[in-house]
Amino acid sequence: MKIKAQFGMVMNLDKCIGCHTCSVTCSNTWTNRPGTEYMYWNNVETKPGVGYPREWENNDERKGGWHVKDGKLQLRAGGRVSKLLNIFYNQNLVQIDEYYEPWTYDYENLINSPEKDHQPVARPISQLTGEYMDITWGPNWEDDLAGVHETGKRDPNMRNLDEQIKFEFEETFMMYLPRICEHCQNPSCVSSCPSGAMYKREEDGIVLVDQDTCRSWRFCMTGCPYKKVYFNWKTHKAEKCTFCFPRIENGQPTICSETCVGRIRYIGIVLYDADKVLEAASVEDEKDLYEAQLETFLDPFDPEIQKEARKQGIPDDWIEAAQHSPVYKLAVEQKIALPLHPEYRTMPMVWYIPPLSPFMNALGGQVDSLSPDVIFPTINQFRIPIDYLANMFAAGDSDVIRNVLEKLVAMRSYMRSVQLDKPFDKSILERAGMTEEIAEEMYKLSAIAKYDDRYVIPKSHREDAGDMYAQQGSGGFDFMEACRSCMGGNQGDADPMEFYESGFWRELDEDSSKSV
Amino acid sequence: MSNLDIFFWLVFPYISLTIFVLGHIYRYNTDQFGWTAKSSQFLEQKRLRIGSTLFHYGIIFVFFGHVAGILVPKALFDFFGITDDMYHFGAIWFGGAAGVAVVVGGFLLFLRRVSIKRIAKNSSVSDYVALVTLGVVVLIGFTNTVGYTATGGEFDYRVVIGPWMRGILTFQPAPELMANAPIGFQLHVFTAFVLFAIWPFTRLVHVFSLPLKYLNRRYVVYRNQHTHDLSKLKKRKEFH
Structure with missing residues (x-):
C-alpha cells in the first residue's frame, strides 16, 4: 500500500449562480500576461452547450484521456x-x-477621433495579429443558453436524450458548470x-x-480530456x-474558492492508495469507474491506515485534516459528490454535487408532509434530465444520479420539517439511505457552509522542503525570460518604472526636465 | 593554398564549431525557459501539416545520409562490398527524395511563416535567420546532388569532403582537400558552418531535445519537494 495525500475540490452546483467571479479573479491573478489572454484556468460553462474550448467533451474526436484497449x-x-x-x-x-x-479594443480611437456626425467606436483588434477583426466566438459565448438551440446539439452529454424535445422552448433546461484542472489521480496530460x-x-x-523542462511538444493539451492544459503562444x-x-x-483556499460568492466550493484532502489507481482506472465497464475510484480512497479514521500513513511520512496534521476534509465527507461519507466524466479514466479530483433543478417548482410548491411515493418519482420529472446529468457525472449510469438527488431531496424535506416543526415521514430518509445525523451534517456543510x-x-x-531557489521556474508558470539577448526578439520589455519616469506624474512634478 | 583557403577551411570551421559547442552549453545552462521547439501549431495547423511533416522527416533522413557519406569512411563501404554505383544509386535516389521532401517542406514552412499573419506577427528575427540560413544550406546542397552528382559530376565528396571533415573533427585538419572542391560543394560546406555558428542561439536547439527517454518512462511522473534530487537544478541556477 502506497499512501498519498491528494487535494480535491467539491463544487455544489445547486448553489452556483453563474456569476463568473471565480473566472475573473483567477484570470486577474494568473493569466493576464501576454500569450495567456485567451486562457481561463477556471471557467464557468452553461450546460447544455459545447463549452470552452468548443466540444471539449467530444473525446471521440479530441482523443483526450485514457481508454481500455486489449484489456490494457x-x-x-x-x-x-x-x-x-x-x-x-x-x-x-x-x-x-x-x-x-x-482581442482588445481600439480605445485610442475614442479619444483621438476628430469631430464627426457619429460617435466614435472602439473596434475590436486581434491580439494575435494586431488587426481589426470580427468577433464570431468568445468566452462564455453560450452564457445562459445563448445560441444553444444551435450549438447545444453538439453537446456530447445530449446523447441518448430526446434532443428534439429538450430544445423546445418550454422544455429547455440549464445549469452552470464551473471547471478547473481536475488534478487527476491518473493524469493523462502528465x-x-x-x-x-x-x-x-x-x-x-x-x-x-x-516550464524549464517543457519543450513545446503540446501533447499534454491533447492528452487532457478536460482541455485544461493551455498553450502560451508567446512563450511556447x-x-x-x-x-x-x-x-x-x-x-x-484557491482564489476561485475564496472569491466564490455562492460559497459553492469545498477544499480538502483525501488519503488514497496509489497502488490501486491503475487497477481502478482499468475496470472494464465505464459505469464501475465511479465506485472504483471511491475504492482507492482510504479511511482516515482507521487506526491501521493512520499508522501506515505515519510510517510513510504523512504528517499528523495532514491525517487530521483528512479526517475533517469536506471532500472526504461529501464524496465518501455522504456520497453526494460525483466526479466529472469518470469515463475519461483519469480519476479526476474535482467533484460535483449535481443540481436539483427548481425543486419547489417540480413538486408544485406542495413540499410539506409529502410521502416518499410522491417525492421520489418526481425526481425523474426534474427539469434537468437525469440522463443528462448521468452522462456528465456517472458515465451514463442514471441510478447514481437518482441516488444523489434522492439524498438531496430527503435532506431538504427533513430539514424543512425540522425548521418548521412539521411532521416528517422518516421513511423518506431511510429510502435515501440516510440517517438523521447524516442529513443534519449534510445540511450544515451545504447550507450553512462555514x-x-x-x-x-x-x-x-x-x-x-529542498532548496526552493533551485526549484524556481518549475512550478507551473513563468514570465517571458527567454534568451532575450541572443534571440533578437522583437518584443521590447516594458520597464515598469518607465511609465513613471517618462512623466506620467508630470503635472505633479515641478522638475520636468527629466521627462520626455 | 591561399590564406583565404586557410581561413575558410581551417579557421572558420573551428570558430564555428567552438561557438556551436560552447553556445549550446551556455544556452542550456542559462536559458532553459527559452529552450523549446517554439511550436506554432496552436495558431495555425492546416498549412503546417504537410510542410512540417515533409521537412522534418526529410531532414532526419538527410542527416543520416550525411553521416553515411561524410563521417563513414569510404573504405568501410568497400569493405562491406558496397560499390560506388550502389552507393551513388542510393545517395541520388533516396537522398534526392529526402532532399525533395526537405526543399518542398521547407518552402511550405517559409511560405506559411511569411504569408499567415498570425505566424508572421509572432515570428522573431531569430526564427527568420534560422529558416533562411537553413534554406540556403539545403538549396545549395540539393543543387549539388541534383545538378552535379546526379548528372555525372566527376567529383566524389567521399574521398575529399569526407576526409576533410573527419580531419576537422579529429584535430588533424587538411584544408588543402577542400581548396580544390567544386564551388557548389564549397558553398554548401561554408554555409553549413555559418548555420552551426548561429544554431545555439535559435530555435534549432530543439533538435537536441528529441524526447527518446519517453519510450521507457513510466507514464505518471511524481516529484517530491522534500527528497527530490535537486543538485542538477541547483547547478544550473549557480551557473549565472
Whole structure:
C-alpha cells in the first residue's frame, strides 16, 4: 500500500449562480500576461452547450484521456511510439480558435477621433495579429443558453436524450458548470508529456508544468480530456491551473474558492492508495469507474491506515485534516459528490454535487408532509434530465444520479420539517439511505457552509522542503525570460518604472526636465 | 593554398564549431525557459501539416545520409562490398527524395511563416535567420546532388569532403582537400558552418531535445519537494 495525500475540490452546483467571479479573479491573478489572454484556468460553462474550448467533451474526436484497449489502459491519442512519430504535427491538437481568438479594443480611437456626425467606436483588434477583426466566438459565448438551440446539439452529454424535445422552448433546461484542472489521480496530460515536464506533486497531488523542462511538444493539451492544459503562444510553453499552490501551501483556499460568492466550493484532502489507481482506472465497464475510484480512497479514521500513513511520512496534521476534509465527507461519507466524466479514466479530483433543478417548482410548491411515493418519482420529472446529468457525472449510469438527488431531496424535506416543526415521514430518509445525523451534517456543510468547514487545508511542511531557489521556474508558470539577448526578439520589455519616469506624474512634478 | 583557403577551411570551421559547442552549453545552462521547439501549431495547423511533416522527416533522413557519406569512411563501404554505383544509386535516389521532401517542406514552412499573419506577427528575427540560413544550406546542397552528382559530376565528396571533415573533427585538419572542391560543394560546406555558428542561439536547439527517454518512462511522473534530487537544478541556477 502506497499512501498519498491528494487535494480535491467539491463544487455544489445547486448553489452556483453563474456569476463568473471565480473566472475573473483567477484570470486577474494568473493569466493576464501576454500569450495567456485567451486562457481561463477556471471557467464557468452553461450546460447544455459545447463549452470552452468548443466540444471539449467530444473525446471521440479530441482523443483526450485514457481508454481500455486489449484489456490494457492506454492513452486515447496514442502511446509512446505513436507520439514520437507524430511529434512534428499533432493530429489532434485543438486550435486557439476553438477557445477563441483573443482581442482588445481600439480605445485610442475614442479619444483621438476628430469631430464627426457619429460617435466614435472602439473596434475590436486581434491580439494575435494586431488587426481589426470580427468577433464570431468568445468566452462564455453560450452564457445562459445563448445560441444553444444551435450549438447545444453538439453537446456530447445530449446523447441518448430526446434532443428534439429538450430544445423546445418550454422544455429547455440549464445549469452552470464551473471547471478547473481536475488534478487527476491518473493524469493523462502528465502521461502524454514526452519531456517529463509535467508532474504530480507527491505530497499533495497538485499537477504542475515545469516550464524549464517543457519543450513545446503540446501533447499534454491533447492528452487532457478536460482541455485544461493551455498553450502560451508567446512563450511556447504549456500552462495550467496550479490549484493556487502558493496559497494552498499557506493554508489558504484557491482564489476561485475564496472569491466564490455562492460559497459553492469545498477544499480538502483525501488519503488514497496509489497502488490501486491503475487497477481502478482499468475496470472494464465505464459505469464501475465511479465506485472504483471511491475504492482507492482510504479511511482516515482507521487506526491501521493512520499508522501506515505515519510510517510513510504523512504528517499528523495532514491525517487530521483528512479526517475533517469536506471532500472526504461529501464524496465518501455522504456520497453526494460525483466526479466529472469518470469515463475519461483519469480519476479526476474535482467533484460535483449535481443540481436539483427548481425543486419547489417540480413538486408544485406542495413540499410539506409529502410521502416518499410522491417525492421520489418526481425526481425523474426534474427539469434537468437525469440522463443528462448521468452522462456528465456517472458515465451514463442514471441510478447514481437518482441516488444523489434522492439524498438531496430527503435532506431538504427533513430539514424543512425540522425548521418548521412539521411532521416528517422518516421513511423518506431511510429510502435515501440516510440517517438523521447524516442529513443534519449534510445540511450544515451545504447550507450553512462555514468557511472553516468548507476549507480544511493543512499547510505544507515547507521546513522540510529542498532548496526552493533551485526549484524556481518549475512550478507551473513563468514570465517571458527567454534568451532575450541572443534571440533578437522583437518584443521590447516594458520597464515598469518607465511609465513613471517618462512623466506620467508630470503635472505633479515641478522638475520636468527629466521627462520626455 | 591561399590564406583565404586557410581561413575558410581551417579557421572558420573551428570558430564555428567552438561557438556551436560552447553556445549550446551556455544556452542550456542559462536559458532553459527559452529552450523549446517554439511550436506554432496552436495558431495555425492546416498549412503546417504537410510542410512540417515533409521537412522534418526529410531532414532526419538527410542527416543520416550525411553521416553515411561524410563521417563513414569510404573504405568501410568497400569493405562491406558496397560499390560506388550502389552507393551513388542510393545517395541520388533516396537522398534526392529526402532532399525533395526537405526543399518542398521547407518552402511550405517559409511560405506559411511569411504569408499567415498570425505566424508572421509572432515570428522573431531569430526564427527568420534560422529558416533562411537553413534554406540556403539545403538549396545549395540539393543543387549539388541534383545538378552535379546526379548528372555525372566527376567529383566524389567521399574521398575529399569526407576526409576533410573527419580531419576537422579529429584535430588533424587538411584544408588543402577542400581548396580544390567544386564551388557548389564549397558553398554548401561554408554555409553549413555559418548555420552551426548561429544554431545555439535559435530555435534549432530543439533538435537536441528529441524526447527518446519517453519510450521507457513510466507514464505518471511524481516529484517530491522534500527528497527530490535537486543538485542538477541547483547547478544550473549557480551557473549565472
